[in-house]
Amino acid sequence: MNNVQWTTEDFQVFLINGLDERMEALTQIIRPKFQTLGEVFSAYFSANTGDEFFPHIAKHARRTVNPPKDSWVAFAPYKRGYKSLPHFQIGLWESHLFIVLAIIYEAPEKGEMAERLLAHLDAFDELSENFVISGDHMSPSAVPLDEARHEQLNQLLVRLRDVKKGEFLVGRHIPAEEAIKLSSDEFMRLAEETFDNLLPIYHHMIGK
Template structure:
């Protein structure tokens, strides 16, 4: 097993000034760990979803001025990309590790997905752990625990707002994440993916 724990240095990458300097450090420290997680969890996700899955490590290739404030590895059933499809993510902001299932703004069928999620809102509430958080914007670090009414609003927003997004999963504060052994990290990610599977199956 070549999985390594995340360290304080990994999270501090996002404090480095300048695009080139931050990207260089990301490539050296964080990206190899995301590549390893991608290779490790692709077979797991293929098995539990029943689809062949592929991993995609964020390259941030379109950036020319502003350095990235987060980075991730995404898993989707499409070999060429993930942004247009429901996908899983493991990634870092300066403050926390995140493990998500995500539908982001490039997905062309968000309205259909929103309708499916709204119809299944009761099973979702029953199956998703109550401490998991939700977000409507993958470009911001914040996420919240939502009640049924708030979830319904999120799902309805997907049906009418072109740039609507939906992300659900677990945030692990930096101080907790850096204390995780590789074995604990793997077990935690596996547990989150299994708990998020009902959402992925719906969409």
């Protein structure tokens, strides 16, 4: 069964006080959905990139006091981790669902990837106006792509290239109140459509 339907309860997990309490709710309520998505979309990326992809569900293992404010499943062509590579994610904040392609500061080749994207800014013109970009994976905020072309987009990519902590995310944010209205089929179609649109940008990132 590939059914994943989001509920108000999923998003309210991030309102639960206490690290242990919130982690228990994440494990029981959200992680089974991430496991399903992990199976479905690791197969999708393997089929559509020619590389074997693996799912990575956030463990939040380093946390000792503060409970996580978001959680996700990531997809990358490396079994032992994803942070050093460009990767795809499906995840939740209390306010919204996100479906994104990300390069975060741990990626050792992010400068080269930024250069490739700067050389292919026109690829972003193929994305619809409801896509967003961000320079910080730790923040729930993002800028609508149609407001960011091309100056702010260029600035984020230059920062990704030149600043050690520079990051870049592009994808879709779906407000929680909209996400819970989607049927399982509607959500899975939306996720696949989003990834279909992001794959050309991913291929530019990796120089393929």
